[in-house]
Amino acid sequence: MxxxxxxxxxxxxxxxxxxxxxxxxxxxxxxxxxxxxxxxxxxxxxxxxxxxxxxxxxxxxxxxxxxxxxxxxxxxxxxxxxxxxxxxxxxxxxxxxxxxxxxxxxxxxxxxxxxxxxxxxxxxxxxxxxxxxxxxxxxxxxxxxxxxxxxxxxxxxxxxxxxxxxxxxxxxxxxxxxxxxxxxxxxxxxxxxxxxxxxxxxTLHLPTRKRKVKVDWLGATLFAGAAALLLLWVSFAGDKYDWLSWQTAAMIGGAVVLAVLFIVAETFASxxxxxxxxxxxxxxxxxxxxxxxxxxxxxxxxxxxxxxxxxxxxxxxxxxxxxxxxxxxxxxxxxxxxxxxxxxxxxxxxxxxxxxxxxxxxxxxxxxxxxxxxxxxxxxxxxxxxxxxxxxxxxxxxxxxxxxxxxxxxxxxxxxxxxxxxxxxxxxxxxxxxxxxxxxxxxxxxxxxxxxxTSGSGGSxxxxxxxxxxxxxxxxxxxxxxxxxxxxxxxxxxxxxxxxxxFIKEVPLRTSNPQARPVGVAPSAPVTNASARGRHAAQAYASVGTGGGLIRGLVRDGAAPVSRAVLTLIDVRGHQVGRATSGDDGRYALPAPGRGTYVLIAAAGDHDPQAATLVVGDQPVDFDVTLSGSGGLAGVVRAVDGAPIEGAMVVVTDARGEVVAGGTTDAGGGFLFTAVTAGIYTLAVSATAYRPAAVPVEVGGGQTRQEIELLPGARVRGTIRVEGRGPVPDARVTLLDAAGNIVGVTTTGPDGEYAFTGLTEGEYTVTATGYPLVASGVDLTGRGDGAHDLWLGHPAG
The missing domain is CATH 1.20.1250.20 (MFS general substrate transporter like domains)
Structure with missing residues (x-):
């Protein structure tokens, strides 16, 4: 090959x-x-x-x-x-x-x-x-x-x-x-x-990159001038001349002008x-x-x-x-x-x-x-x-x-x-x-x-x-x-x-080095360094010439070439039939075994992989691959008052409802998922004593941030009592929603108290047994506790 x-x-x-x-x-x-x-x-x-x-x-x-x-x-x-x-x-x-x-x-x-x-x-x-x-x-x-x-x-x-x-x-x-x-x-x-x-x-052996060198000499010169003027002013002000003098004005003014020109130069420098x-x-x-x-x-x-x-x-x-x-x-x-x-x-x-x-x-x-x-x-x-x-x-x-x-x-x-x-x-x-x-x-x-x-310090x-x-x-x-x-x-x-x-947000250190190897992509064993890859791609490109069975082009991220991208060619049966690595200029050349339909897969570190179907005939196929930066989803889960919520469960699902990432928030309420590629997802968050929330989120090429606010869950609580006898322990209390479905069941404590938490707004029915059944309606607003006491009657006879 x-x-x-x-x-x-x-x-x-x-x-x-x-x-x-x-x-x-x-x-x-x-x-x-x-x-x-x-x-x-x-x-x-x-x-x-x-x-x-x-x-x-x-x-x-x-x-x-x-x-x-x-x-x-x-x-x-x-x-x-x-x-x-x-x-x-x-x-x-x-x-x-x-x-x-x-x-x-x-x-x-x-x-x-x-x-x-x-x-x-x-x-x-x-x-x-x-x-x-x-x-x-x-x-x-x-x-x-x-x-x-x-x-x-x-x-x-x-x-x-x-x-x-x-x-x-x-x-x-x-x-x-x-x-x-x-x-x-x-x-x-x-x-x-x-x-x-x-x-x-x-002892020092590193991959060598060879591409056109462009050093911003103009920016370096402008910065040197601005810094030198400021340092000269600070060194001599109060000694060679007064702090408030024309020399001070000239030096500070010149430094400001050079600094502005430096920013402009950096904006347009390649x-x-x-x-x-x-x-x-x-x-x-x-x-x-x-x-x-x-x-x-x-x-x-x-x-x-x-x-x-x-x-x-x-x-x-x-x-x-x-x-x-x-x-x-x-x-x-x-x-x-x-x-x-x-x-x-x-x-x-x-x-x-x-x-x-x-x-x-x-x-x-x-x-x-x-x-x-x-x-x-x-x-x-x-x-x-x-x-x-x-x-x-x-x-x-x-x-x-x-x-x-x-x-x-x-x-x-x-x-x-x-x-x-x-x-x-x-x-x-x-x-x-x-x-x-x-x-x-x-x-x-x-x-x-x-x-x-003495009139002075003498200087030396x-x-x-x-x-x-x-x-x-x-x-x-x-x-x-x-x-x-x-x-x-x-x-x-x-x-x-x-x-x-x-104010610096802590992001845990990566355990892999993307510069040493593209994430998730095994290195191409035959090609041992960047210069060899570049020569090899050029040799493959030139050796086939303009004959049939050749796929060639550029791998880029926007306008920038992507070097060391791994390109794999598979046939309709899923068998690998070719593999190549892009050079430092992003160019690649990948021969195909003959005419037919193939799938070209491109992958590179810190980029989302891409696949495309190509039809190869007698003439070379020119196809440029565009890779986008791999996405990431981060954010913070907070309560209504702005306090971070620790231990909240965060789940990310794709358009098909499949879970692609999940975890719990840290002490600052933060979460970070690095394996979420670009696309549209649903972000679901739940936590004890809070109402769950789900929001759509679109993850781009860089890291996407999403702030989530959880409303406090409604709560109904109360005491079960008997007329003339006080609180009733071990009474069975059932909570039903408006449709008659059982939402929760609990028993009262020694003090006769019960509680249901994490409820949404709506109408509920509370029933208590242990004495003749008593049922009472309750309407929750979802903004705090709802106290609801029940009184049980004595058994008949």
Missing amino acids: ATAAPAEVRAAAPDSDAPMSHRQIVEALSGLLLGLFVTILSSTVVSNALPTIIADLHASQTTYTWVITGTLLSMTITTPIWGKLADLVSKKLLIQLALVIFVVGSAIAGQAHNPAMLITARVVQGLGAGGLSALVQVIMAAMIAPRERGRYSGYTGAVFALATVGGPLIGGVIVDTSWLGWRWCFYVGVPFAVIALIVLQK EPIVPLRLFRIRTLSLSTLASLFVGVAMFGATTFLSQYFQLARGDSPTKAGLMTLPMIGGLAIASTISGRIVTATGRWKNILVFGAASMTVGYALLSTVRYDTAYWQAAIYMFFVGAGLGMTMQNLVLCVQNQVRPQELGVASSTVSFFRSLGGAIGVSALGAALGGRITHYMMDGLARIGVH LPKLSALPAPVRTVVQDAYGHGIGNVFLYAAPCALIAVIVIL
Whole structure:
């Protein structure tokens, strides 16, 4: 058949569509995590050495801020570009390229002899760091199902913790070692980078997509301009010029204009850097907003911890690295444990809420630190911050990856990282500017108290060892108090993240990975990767030429081609006579054994299967297949007062009355059925003490939501009594409807009371026996209880 694969691709390959085993995943992750280790190590080495570097270069607090902001800004701008490229070309090649760029930037930084050269080199480092931070998440999503991803995210957190712990220690030793010097802080990651490149080459094997690359350079340029103007304004306002000045108006106005042009460009771009349509997904919109504020808190506050320990407490760089261990320990423990919990339960929202709340508490407590605060107190506060970061960073990306289509994993993941980095850049710039102002204020007040009068802060960072004892105490107090203010400003940002996360609707994590294999469709064994599929489809198309017995065309979803769709051809007896897989451009070619009538079946992950009857003659049959996205039905069952109803039975039936899905609502009254394809259905809901309801619902290509409101069921209750003798226990009470049918039968309790619940409106008859039969009519409105007592007479004689 035309689907027979060439000999060179018949053997199983690592690029196969079959799910990867745990061992294969761990081997592939080894290179990824080593690359991530290099990035974090180089950053943490520099962050701890930065006070010494800035002092040696005679630079100011603004320069300190921009050495970090430059990296974050370039990382922010390029993260979505890396994510977009990951959806278009080889992820393996991209992450190796990002690693090389990062190493080159580090080498240039090691040669810096002035602040401008150092900031430029850090910008180059940010280009590579943007790729590494985005691509690690994207590649993990391509290899691992969402439900299992939490388990491996724990490994990521452990590597993050190891590099973050090792970086400050190594950086401190390098700075404190006279024969090395701070320049070696930028070179220390090079050996690890070389090892990472070799390991990635040997262990990382993913399907390669090859289609025309369209990167939104215009959008990237417009965004870079808008962000740079805002950051420049925040950095220099109040120092180089007044907050209310023509420079402020020019920069804010220019940023707004560029932002509007950016939105317009993204609307019309064929491959936008930030696809605006993704923000229709509520989870992604809220997660990116939460990531923005997490980034402000995370980067904006933790950046200045090394200054606190070195300039406020007078510790050496090596000791300053050791002092941050509680925060790193909290991050490592929380990320590992939370990852295991997410994998075991498939639930992530509580982890996110608790993590953001922990950050808020940690920063609020850190705002109280001063230069003479006991270290054990600061250690507890840092642990809270680290634990919060460990529970939020990975899981914000994970909840987004769980709700987007496989072909959008790259851009969706990078969008979350994009906004986290953007928040970090804004936070470092804004909080750095605020810190500079606070330190100047506190230092001038402190010097005035000891009789030293000055007109300004001097600009450059001080060397404590060169200062007289009284002045040194003033400087330490100024830095301790100023950095405490920075933590105070970060706490509300973390609190906003908590509020935003509360509005994210939790959807349990999928247990399958649609990018690794189309759901419900076995992979075509002979075709082992995307490029082989594309070549094979083209060969089949060309080999038959224009002869008879050929079915060819495109598989598409609207105007977009659908790659890796499986097409099966069966004859009138139901026997399979052909099979093919569409290429990356959506084209397929499927030879038929001869003339006749056939049924063509097409299926692809995240799409509803389609079937069509075709008549094949001597000429090729051109037939395009249109697949629609698979549907889903979700919603909430509520009472009249809006309260969610837990445990309500929800049943979905099709037009023939067949049950296609069913289940009960959760604690929030929610239900979710992912296996409901597009079509018209009846949704029936019932719950104890409520009247049942049934509504028609039309399920489309995406997820359809349906809110159901249940009315309270009517209830009739009362007491059976005997004249002069009180309540009658064990009397038999029967409820009849208007037609005389028995609706319910019960017996009275020791107090003579009875009750019938869950009734609809209408007229009923209540009869009681045990004494001579008594019958009495009752009319129910269905809006509450209907009290109906009966009196029984004494037996005759």
